[in-house]
Amino acid sequence: MTNVSFKPVVALVGRANVGKSTLFNRLTRSRAALVADFSGLTRDRHYGEGRMGGRPYLAVDTGGFEPVAKSGIVREMARQTEQAIAESDVVIFLVDARAGVNAHDHEIARLLRRSGQRVVLAVNKAEGMQFDAAISEFHELGLGKPFAISASHGDGVADLIEHALSLLDDEPEQQAGDGDELAENASLTAAEDAGADAPEGGEPAQHRIKLAIVGRPNVGKSTLINSLLGEERVIAFDMPGTTRDAIEIEFERGDRLYTLIDTAGLRRRGKVFEAIEKFSVIKTLQAIEACNVVVLMLDAQSEISDQDAHIAGFVLETGRALVVAINKWDGLDGEQRERIQREFDRKLRFLSFAKMHTISALRGQGVNALLKSVNAAHAAAFAKLSTPKLTRVLLAAVEQQPPPRKGIFRPKMRYAHQGGQNPPLIVIHGNALDAISDSYRRYLETRFRVEFKLDGTPLRIEFKSSHNPYIQGA
Known part of the structure; x- marks a missing residue:
């Protein structure tokens, strides 16, 4: 096993609607990629983390690949796929067992052979078929042994990814510190670990x-x-x-x-x-x-x-x-x-x-x-607002501009504390606070924003009135 610290990159490549996003979601144990019975749904490169046993890796979902496209959105999608192939450590080339081999598959196979990357051929949608029959015609692509899988049901997926990662075990150990691509991968891993902690x-x-x-x-x-x-x-x-x-x-x-x-x-x-x-x-x-x-x-x-x-x-x-x-x-x-x-x-x-x-x-x-x-x-x-300062700001605002009366009662605010973050929530306690008007709420919001420099985030204010035991039936 190569003792490198970076995560290997596994790119999923194939023509449109062969099940790349379905396989991506299964490998990453997520629903991060859109999946529907339409061709051309995925367009950009989409990254996610997968794990085989104790070995982590990065999976890359790509759009439907047409290497011969000359212009338009299809050409832009092809460029994204070519970049994913270039930055990967191993490519999983997906084909459709039910549709069989077509001209697009041969074009992609030729490009992958020229790329010099390690390639594993996966024959998807093989559920309900005899595996030997499902893979037989795909030998003509010249990419080695095909693996029959069902991305939607999970059949054969574990063997596929295990084989793909095993191709990296023969890498010379000195590659761990050589090359810009390896350095970038190590940097990405460090950034991920820092974010996770x-x-x-x-x-x-x-x-x-x-x-x-x-x-x-x-x-x-x-x-x-x-x-x-x-x-x-x-x-x-x-x-x-x-x-x-x-x-x-x-x-x-x-x-x-x-x-x-x-x-x-x-x-x-x-x-x-x-x-x-x-x-x-x-x-x-x-x-x-x-x-x-x-x-x-x-x-x-x-x-x-x-x-x-x-x-x-x-x-x-x-x-x-x-x-x-x-x-x-x-x-x-x-x-x-x-x-x-x-x-x-x-x-x-x-x-x-x-x-x-x-x-x-x-x-x-x-x-x-x-x-x-x-x-x-x-x-x-994500600001942390101290209760003493919140209460001081509240009482100063009330002293400068008291809330208007409602009938014979004037709302009385006693203290404030922080009730949450993202967005900040300020909870104000007192009596008869259900009489606070929207305009006075906005006034308090402005005062809190200025004092705590809360630019760029919504601010929630919640009023909690104390229970009055003298109100009949309360």
Whole structure:
């Protein structure tokens, strides 16, 4: 066994609809990849952690591979698959037992032979078939012994991955310290381990920040991801709906660890035609709920729409910290910039707590400042607020502006404490607090924000009135 500390990378490759995402989900024991009876569902590279016995590895799901594609989204998908092959330690080439060998399979087999990578041929969808009959015609691909499996039922999958990892056991030990690719893998593992050990709600420098990039289709979400990473990690293509899955990518900037989540563009409900898009919307909403910070991207070259406001409202409802990025700013003149600013103030004024940045994701302009605001929003979302200081701020606010009376009673606030994080929750105790108006609640929220520097995160305030024993029937 090679005594290296990095995790081997296993890439899943094959033409469309052969079951790569189903196998990916089984290997990673997750439902991270979208699976449906449609071709072309997966487009970007999708990473996940798997384990065989005591041996961990990274699995990479890829889109349907057409090596001969010359242009368009299919070519971009092919580039993503070629990159996955180049960075892998072993490739699992999936074919379809029920469809048999076709010309695409031969094209992929030729490319894999030229790549020089270790390749294991997996004949999927072999459930209910005699294994010898299922694999017989696939010998002609010239990639060694085929393994008959069923990704959906799990048949033969353990033997397949065990064999794939065993091909790495003959590597010379000196490779553990040689080569840029090995160094990158070791760095990735170290970053993952650091993130895994970081305590929830700990210091921001130690906590891995889960950052979701959301917005309407074609606003530049994938371009921003690539700009942050410094490479074409996800497909950025001038066509709405290019991203369909929520893709998680880990990276490090300075002493900060991040998990970037590239999401599908959210359309108006009436425009979600395809079942694929419905799945994508669900994955995007789940990504928002699972992340720490959201970057809401707007397109400076189009009007701020009701859909932008709907997306912002959902982020606010889930309580996630938020930073707003208005993209494609470099293409506007002064009058257009003023118009966008007025629209933002009018349609998204309920996001006044969020820092707004004007950027060009394509040129990388404003991206560093955007990331600083993400860090600040994350720190605010996980801030620890001491009870004595909260109570002092509360009593000072009440002294300066007491809550209005309701009938003969005036609400009386006694003390406050923190009830939760992400978003921060402040619980205020007192008497007759059900009479507090929304305007006074906003007043208190502003005071707490200023005193505790809670920019970039929603803030929840909960009132708890003491029980009055003199009220009959209480």
